[in-house]
Amino acid sequence: MSFSNKLNTSTADSRRPIGLILQTLHKWLGLIVGLQLLIWIVTGLAFNLIDEQFLDANQYRTTHQTASPTTAPAPAANLLQQYQAEGIIELTLTSVLERAVYTLITAQQTRWFWADSLQPLSLNDAEILAIAKQSYSGSGELSAPQILTHETPFDASGPVAMLIAADEVGTRIYIDTASGTVLAHQNSQSDLKDLLFMLHFMDYAPDNGIGFNHLLVQLVSIAALLLGLSGIYILGHKFHQGQLSLPFLRRKTAIGKLVLFTQDAQLLAEFTELSGTYLESINQGRERLRTQCGGGGRCGLCKLRFVEQPPAPNDYDLDKLTATELEQGIRLSCQHEASPRKLALVTKAQHRYWPQLER
Template identity: 30%
Template sequence: MPIIKQFHKWASLLVGIQMVIWLITGLFFNLMDFNFFSGNTYRDLSRPAINPAEQQKLIPIEQALNTHQEALEPVSQVKLITMLEQPYYLLAHNLPAHHYWPVNATLINANTGKIQHIDENFAQQIAVKSYIGTGKVSRIEKLPPPFSDVPKERNNLWRIDFTDDVATSVYINEHTGRIVAHVNDWRRFRDIMFMLHFMDYQREGSFNNVFAIVFGFIALTLSVSGMIWLVQLIASGQLRFSLNALRHKLTLKNNNEKAPLTPESPHQITINNHHGERLKRVELTEHQQLLELNLLDGLAQHNLSLTSDCGGGGSCGLCRVKLTKSSPVHPAEREKLSKKQLEQGVRLACQHACTGVSEVQLLRPLT
């Protein structure tokens, strides 16, 4: 049982932290401006179309294929696209299910019939053409996956950085010349929130990741351990349900068993050993009896707070009081108290219901 309690405590902490993260990130997603955080602050989103009159002047695709027949791999699909105000045939040699999966393609200029390679100069032209900001190109490099800015992408990409106020980066597909994304600091912040929300700490671009699976397992075992603990509390009599409200007196004594306990403030008790006054009596209300509060909570409701770090879970062992020697001993008390202390009647206040106690002796100053 101690192992189950420790696991339940730490699992509760982990689940609680992730719940707070979900609350914060979920609120962010509900309030954020999608366009602002899209990364397209300085992106030209216009899509120029091919003039039908000019299209008739293009080299037929059959002629282009025959010209490069020996250099080309088998073609699965042909598309006519516009790039840098020029028409190109995009020959796909494979057909991936998603555009970010590995692609093998060839570009042929539809006016000249020549194969166009996406080299550094051509990639820079594409990036500059799509950029409407005032920044200048600061760096160009070809990178293999994975990419922190576009985690799903599995193709080699050209990255072109611009010197603007939001650190814009443009990613160009090495094979197709497609603009994969414009990414800036605002989009990077959004991606961090997505990472936290979906627990995608390995930046796979997916919520179906190992951290989410492990978290689901922890949440499941948290529920199971909570049920086991609940059954144990009921079986040991520490948790009882009652429909009868019985009048019950709770007597409080100080450590010397003579002076009265007088609440001075919500968090302090004044112990006077010198006046021989009557011992103070605290009477439980009917509502408190129905709830069957434990002694720790019952004292707290009368502004008499015992020291406790676990909130009444029986794991810290700090809320020690002295009851009658015949008071039942619960499992948590066997773990936290010595045999000699148990024989003297020392018990944990959080483990005993107020209605089962007629007299209690405090062993340390109240906080």
């Protein structure tokens, strides 16, 4: 198949060169990975610069010294017999508000019972408030308990009650109403800490749990790997096409003359200082050939026709120029290193914007 047929086939298929596809992918991957890297840096600096005490959720949390139960526990034989079929694992005696409580752990679930009556543990609002006060050392008044209906991050065995303290940090106390356990203290400053952790570990999904190696981290890791691999390919591809060269091997200035003609073959200008691409050489000192992308191969406005011996087209030429233009020797002047050649303008707009004083 001839070069012309290959060009026509490529144009008919409307396929972008693989190099440009990878460059687009590389840029989007760079945006995603770069954004997350910026978030890592900012949140990491925040953790190092912000005082740890400022982010502490337990500023007013205190450990209540458990006193001996004021009620005598009843024998647990009947309780053990009742749940023996579930496979009893452990029975312990604790206390809630100085009242003895049995904690029964079976193979199916954990239950709590008032030890003096063997009735399931049940807390009213006053008892929940009393438990919260035992864990709180601040001076703020506690609100009435509010049973949360939405899902919480706590490992609770029953409904979770929240109480809010009227202090300067807005302390919130969470209590498991099934066991009387204080689940956590939180406040407005610890919310900032949680936000920083969420951003730092990409913990955006509620089902990630406490594991670091979750799906989002894996996806960003794969994106970073693809970013590196695509970057290596693009560098090699550009070097192969002559778009990239090592600085110490790059020719500073070509010796000779670049002659530029109008569309109707009239002499327009001559350039003897050839450095960089044809576009850079022509635009030395002033803008003679206008572009929108600044020589990035994206707008196609810098195309010129090589009167003789056009260079081999690269990816940008194949993407922006038609098969007919390529056959006529038209190339993007921003994509080829300048050398002594004869070139011609190809559009009326190029003539219209050419500096009047140089015509």
